[in-house]
Amino acid sequence: MATFPRPGRRVSGARPAPRFRALLAVLGLALLVLVAPGPARADNPIVQHVYTADPAPLVYNGRVYLYTGHDEDNSTYFTMKDWRVWSSADMVNWTDHGSPLSLSTFSWASANAWAGQVVQRNNKFYWYVPVTARATGRMSIGVAVADSPTGPFRDALGRPLADTNEIDPTVFIDDDGQAYLYWGNPNLWYVKLNPDMISYAGSPAKIPLTTAGFGTRTGDANRPTLYEEGPWVYKRNGLYYLVFAAKCCSEFIAYSTAPGPLGPWTYRGTVMPTQGGSFTNHPGVIDFQGGSYFFYHNGALPGGGGYTRSVAVEKFSYRSDNTIPTITMTTAGAPQIGTLDPFVRQEAETIAYESGIETESTSTGGRDVGFIDNGDWIKVRGAAFGAGARTFTAAVASAAGGGKIEVRLDSTTGQLAGTCTVGGTGGWQNWTTTSCPVTGASGTHDVYLRFTGGSGYLFNVDWWQFTA
Structure with missing residues (x-):
C-alpha cells in the first residue's frame, strides 16, 4: 500500500487534490534556491515524504537501522497507526523499508502506535512498543519479533508484556548479558528481562526520581524532577547514560549518568535545548563507524509541528570527561561517511x-x-x-x-x-x-x-x- 492511500488513484492516472504539505515543500524549495544559490546541503530532516517521530537507531551489520513512529498528515493529536524502518550505511542516504509493524500486528491493541525501540539478540530482532490495550483502555508495552531488522515483525506474546499505563520503552543489554527494559511517564519503570527477551521474573519496579538524579523542575509540585518521558539507556566507556525528554511543555533533552544500570543516577544537564517547532522531543544515541550520533525529532518540514514531526540527526563528540556537549538542531545534519557507489544497483x-x-x-x-x-x-x-x-x-x-x-x-x-x-x-x-x-x-x-x-x-x- 502507498504511504497515503487514495482508493482508485491508479485507475485513471489522474492526480487527486495536491497535498498541502507537498505544495509548501515546493514553495520552500523555491525560496531556498532564491536565497541560497548553489548545491543544497540541507538534508535534515532525514525523511521528507512522511512525517516521522521518536527515533530509535540500531547499529547492525555495517548499517544504521532507524525505527520511527509515523505521524499521520494533518494530525491534531498523536495520531499514529504504524511504525517505519529506514537504514543507511553513510548517514545521509536513507533507504525506506516501509512499515513492517502496525497496530494490526497486535490483535489486542486498539490505538496509539507510539515510541518504541528495537534490539538484536538470539539472532532475532525485538521491537518494544507502547499501545493502548483494547480490553483495558490502558497504555501497555507490547513486543514484536522478527528474523530480519526490516521485518516482517510478529506479535511475540499475543498479549502485553507489561502494563503500568505508561509509555516509551527503551531496552539495554549490559556486558554481562542481562537485558533491562525501561519505560514511563510520569514514572520511570524497569524490569530485568529473561534471556528470551519476551518475559521477566518478578514485577516492574520504579527507579527513584530524585532531584540529584534527574534535576529540579520548578512550578509543578507533582513532578519535582525534570524527567518527563522518552528514556534512552546505553553504556559507553564503563559509564551508564540515561538520556530523556525533560520538562513539559515544550520539552528539552537532558541526561544523567550512573555507575550501574539501575543507578544511582546523577543529573548532568542539557543535551539539546528546547527548539525546533515541536513541543515534544525524543532522543536516540549511537556510535557508528568511529563517530557518535544524536537522533531527535522536530517540526521542521512544511506543515510540521507538535503532531506532525520529523526525525533528524547530528554528529557530535563526547568531551574528554565523557560528558555530552550541548547539541543544536541544524538543517545540514550529519556529514556523509565515505561515498555512494553509483555503479552498483x-x-x-x-x-x-x-x-x-x-x-x-x-x-x-x-x-x-x-x-x-x-x-x-x-x-x-x-x-x-x-x-x-x-x-x-x-x-x-x-x-x-x-x-x-x-x-x-x-x-x-x-x-x-x-x-x-x-x-x-x-x-x-x-x-x-x-x-x-x-x-x-x-x-x-x-x-x-x-x-x-x-x-x-x-x-x-x-x-x-x-x-x-
Whole structure:
C-alpha cells in the first residue's frame, strides 16, 4: 500500500487534490534556491515524504537501522497507526523499508502506535512498543519479533508484556548479558528481562526520581524532577547514560549518568535545548563507524509541528570527561561517511532528499518510488563516479504515458548528464528497464533524478544504476 492511500488513484492516472504539505515543500524549495544559490546541503530532516517521530537507531551489520513512529498528515493529536524502518550505511542516504509493524500486528491493541525501540539478540530482532490495550483502555508495552531488522515483525506474546499505563520503552543489554527494559511517564519503570527477551521474573519496579538524579523542575509540585518521558539507556566507556525528554511543555533533552544500570543516577544537564517547532522531543544515541550520533525529532518540514514531526540527526563528540556537549538542531545534519557507489544497483527509495514523491510496496516484495508528477525529484548525495559513467539504467513501470528521467549533477538545475525516456508499460507494477547515455559524470557529485512529463502520475522507479 502507498504511504497515503487514495482508493482508485491508479485507475485513471489522474492526480487527486495536491497535498498541502507537498505544495509548501515546493514553495520552500523555491525560496531556498532564491536565497541560497548553489548545491543544497540541507538534508535534515532525514525523511521528507512522511512525517516521522521518536527515533530509535540500531547499529547492525555495517548499517544504521532507524525505527520511527509515523505521524499521520494533518494530525491534531498523536495520531499514529504504524511504525517505519529506514537504514543507511553513510548517514545521509536513507533507504525506506516501509512499515513492517502496525497496530494490526497486535490483535489486542486498539490505538496509539507510539515510541518504541528495537534490539538484536538470539539472532532475532525485538521491537518494544507502547499501545493502548483494547480490553483495558490502558497504555501497555507490547513486543514484536522478527528474523530480519526490516521485518516482517510478529506479535511475540499475543498479549502485553507489561502494563503500568505508561509509555516509551527503551531496552539495554549490559556486558554481562542481562537485558533491562525501561519505560514511563510520569514514572520511570524497569524490569530485568529473561534471556528470551519476551518475559521477566518478578514485577516492574520504579527507579527513584530524585532531584540529584534527574534535576529540579520548578512550578509543578507533582513532578519535582525534570524527567518527563522518552528514556534512552546505553553504556559507553564503563559509564551508564540515561538520556530523556525533560520538562513539559515544550520539552528539552537532558541526561544523567550512573555507575550501574539501575543507578544511582546523577543529573548532568542539557543535551539539546528546547527548539525546533515541536513541543515534544525524543532522543536516540549511537556510535557508528568511529563517530557518535544524536537522533531527535522536530517540526521542521512544511506543515510540521507538535503532531506532525520529523526525525533528524547530528554528529557530535563526547568531551574528554565523557560528558555530552550541548547539541543544536541544524538543517545540514550529519556529514556523509565515505561515498555512494553509483555503479552498483541502488534502490530508488534510497534518498538523501526529495520533492513530491512517495514510496509504496512493489509486487515483488520490495519498494519503489511512485506517485511521480511532473517536476518531482529525488537526490542521492556523494556518488563517486571516478573516471566517469557511460550509461544510466533504471527499472520503471507506468500504466500511463510515462515521461522522462533527467539525470542532473549537484542540483535540480545542475549539469544535465543524461535523459532517459520512460514509456507506458501497461501497469504500475509491470517493470522494464530504460537506459540512456551519460556525459560529464566524473568525480564525486550529488545526483538528482528529476522527473518530467505530462499531467497526472507519470511512472514508478524501482532501482537505478550507472555503468562505467
